[in-house]
Amino acid sequence: MPTHAPLVPPGAAYYPVQSAGDTRSYAFLLVPGFTLLAFSSAVEPLRIANQLSQKPLYRWRVLSEGGRPVASSSGITVAADEALGPLDRETDLMVCAGNIPSAAAGSAVVATVQRHHRFGGTVGGICTGAFALAHAGVLEDRRFTLHWENQPGFLEDFPRLVPTSNRFESAGRTLTCGGGAASTDMMLSLIARDHGADFAAMVSDMCLRTVLAGAAPEQRSSLAALMRSRSPALIAVVKLMNEHLEDTLSLEELSDAAGCSRRHVERLFKATVGETPNGFYRGLRLDRGRNLLSTTDMTLLEVATACGFNSVSHFSKCFKARFGTVPTRFSHRSRSPSRMARA
Structure with missing residues (x-):
């Protein structure tokens, strides 16, 4: 392949590099x-x-x-x-x-x-x-x-x-x-x-970046920042939910792992996110299903199973309630590349 000459555009700011080495x-x-x-x-x-x-x-x-x-x-x-x-x-x-x-x-x-x-x-x-x-x-x-x-x-x-x-x-x-x-x-x-x-x-x-690479290594904001919560119990429960989207945990198991009562977890969710724990958990699983439908060629049954649903019909009903459309219309295989593009 041909070699292109490096571009060295003019600019007002200058910072010397003593030993540039090879391009x-x-x-x-x-x-x-x-x-x-x-x-x-x-x-x-x-x-x-x-x-x-x-x-x-x-x-x-x-x-x-x-x-x-x-x-x-x-x-x-x-x-x-x-x-x-x-x-x-x-x-x-x-x-x-x-x-x-x-x-x-x-x-x-x-x-x-x-x-x-x-x-x-x-x-x-x-x-x-x-x-x-x-x-x-x-x-x-x-x-x-x-x-x-x-x-x-x-x-x-x-x-x-x-x-x-x-x-x-x-x-x-x-x-x-x-x-x-x-x-x-x-x-x-x-x-x-x-x-x-x-x-x-x-x-x-x-680049108008005030923080160099390495100071904030993770792609996503912390759960605490996203949920605007300082409750360790709430953050622990949501973290467990995200880690068990396929092999779902009961509310009792989640509460025990967070070291608090079921009633306390229910109050935390109502006060912080305005949902029941089960409703919030179901939303996370459905969001994963939407992601898999739009980015993979998995069948509807495979997606439902990967999101912890026991049947396609239950998954489809919950999916439509959350997203306003049936999952078959959201499938990767039924969507054009232009609609798949990230905004």
């Missing part, structure tokens, strides 16, 4: 429905690093199958520089995907990842790009992550591969992140590795 190369492989926010959040720190240092620290190019433009999840199309093909081993290959995991599992994409990793290159997955890495067989015995929304569906496809809840992971020659702003976190960590924490902090400031 590091990145290739961003876009698949249909990729998340534009995650892609741009990965590229911009590289551009800012070059701009701040006024040196060609990084170069990047965009790849796609056939070299064709690729539509993002927002409908905005991005042109590719090149078609898929062999890369030199010094180039880091990053698969940029979105809320259609199957797009990252195409044979040409998976073969490109396999080939590059086999010949010593680093491969990465942005947002749901980890699906490509999993199909390529490079995630065995490695820490990795992907967007939290798509982790349940990923686990159904790859039950032996368990992603972390962290915003990004760096494990040898594999890099993964949850997408969105986590792409910036991951690239800041790589810039810090290459040119030091002080320089990475300046890049972070240019």
Whole structure:
């Protein structure tokens, strides 16, 4: 593949880098429905690093199958520089995907990842790009992550591969992140590795980020923050509910584990979330079902079972009550790619 000259744009801010070393190369492989926010959040720190240092620290190019433009999840199309093909081993290959995991599992994409990793290159997955890495067989015995929304569906496809809840992971020659702003976190960590924490902090400031990568490693806010609750018992019960969506626990079991009475748990839920514990628990299970229907090819029976329902009819009735539509109309297999895109 041809080599592109690094972009070193002018800028008012300046931060000297004494020993720049060789220019590091990145290739961003876009698949249909990729998340534009995650892609741009990965590229911009590289551009800012070059701009701040006024040196060609990084170069990047965009790849796609056939070299064709690729539509993002927002409908905005991005042109590719090149078609898929062999890369030199010094180039880091990053698969940029979105809320259609199957797009990252195409044979040409998976073969490109396999080939590059086999010949010593680093491969990465942005947002749901980890699906490509999993199909390529490079995630065995490695820490990795992907967007939290798509982790349940990923686990159904790859039950032996368990992603972390962290915003990004760096494990040898594999890099993964949850997408969105986590792409910036991951690239800041790589810039810090290459040119030091002080320089990475300046890049972070240019991104208007006041916290460097690593200070808030998890993708999602804590349960306490989400629920605006300081009750350890309530937080413990909700955590248990999330851990037992398929093998559901009774309210007595939940209360015992939290070290309080059933009546106390009921009062906590009413006062804090305005629901009964069972109603809240059912909502969590139905939300998981909605996720699995929209991101996997699981049958309705499989989804109902994975969400702790004893029958499809009961699951369907509860699903319609919560979401206003029957689950068959929400199925991944009955929805077009444009409707599957993440907002």
